[in-house]
Amino acid sequence: RPVEDVRIPGPVQFVLGDSALSQPRVVPIAAYDARRRAVVQLAGNVTVLDTNVAAINGTTLSPRTRGITLVGARVGNREGRTGVHVYQRVASIAALDTLLRVPPHQRLFAVPLRLVPGESRRQHLPPGDWMLSTQAAKPDGARELRVRIENASCQANSLNGPGRFGCHTGSDAAVIVFRPLAAGDTASVTGYLLVRWLFR
Numbered sequence: 001r002p003v004e005d006v007r008i009p010g011p012v013q014f015v016l017g018d019s020a021l022s023q024p025r026v027v028p029i030a031a032y033d034a035r036r037r038a039v040v041q042l043a044g045n046v047t048v049l050d051t052n053v054a055a056i057n058g059t060t061l062s063p064r065t066r067g068i069t070l071v072g073a074r075v076g077n078r079e080g081r082t083g084v085h086v087y088q089r090v091a092s093i094a095a096l097d098t099l100l101r102v103p104p105h106q107r108l109f110a111v112p113l114r115l116v117p118g119e120s121r122r123q124h125l126p127p128g129d130w131m132l133s134t135q136a137a138k139p140d141g142a143r144e145l146r147v148r149i150e151n152a153s154c155q156a157n158s159l160n161g162p163g164r165f166g167c168h169t170g171s172d173a174a175v176i177v178f179r180p181l182a183a184g185d186t187a188s189v190t191g192y193l194l195v196r197w198l199f200r
Helices: 093-101
Strands: 005-007 012-016 030-032 044-048 054-057 060-063 067-075 078-089 108-115 120-124 128-136 146-155 165-178 189-197
Touching: 005 067, 012 060, 044 054, 054 067, 060 078, 078 189, 093 108, 093 120, 093 189, 108 120, 108 165, 128 146, 165 189
Parallel strands: 005 078, 012 078, 078 108
Antiparallel strands: 005 030, 044 067, 054 060, 067 078, 108 189, 120 165, 128 165, 128 189, 146 165
16 A cells, blocks of 8 residues: 555664674564555665664664664655664763763763662763663663653653653763662662763
8 A cells, every 4th residue: 555654663772782782673664554554565765874873784773883873764755764873881880971081973871780679870970961761671671760860951751752861961960770669579670771962
């Protein structure tokens, strides 16, 4: 059927240095006809804006280096796009102090965390404009880590992403990652705090 709308849910996020989150991934393309019915047989092409950051082979996307780019799918005269964010795994939350030592377009760090319910981690954020979110330990896993930012001007659901914050920070800002308390839940959860430079 003719396609009237093409969408790519996103952003598509990778973590270099993580055996699961650095693997190639099929771009999640969704297409619909004029009556909003899903169209599954598609003829078109998929492209990446910056092939230094990520490569495309058919519909499979592979990360190359830390950075931000766009992936787009065109079917007929309709096109959908989403962001591609490639982060670098760092050793600990203390590594956030090194953010300003790298060029802005490469300020994408993934901080590994393991928390039990009621536990939290707090870290100073350098001054600037940052996007903060969390990533489950598996590409399709549920987010169980929460983020709170202190002493910063933030916009929640930045880029229409639930749990994603765009923040302007001064000299005394801090990010807190925590697990909410849940009755009967004592298991630890692993995941990442994702921190990247936000271009305004």
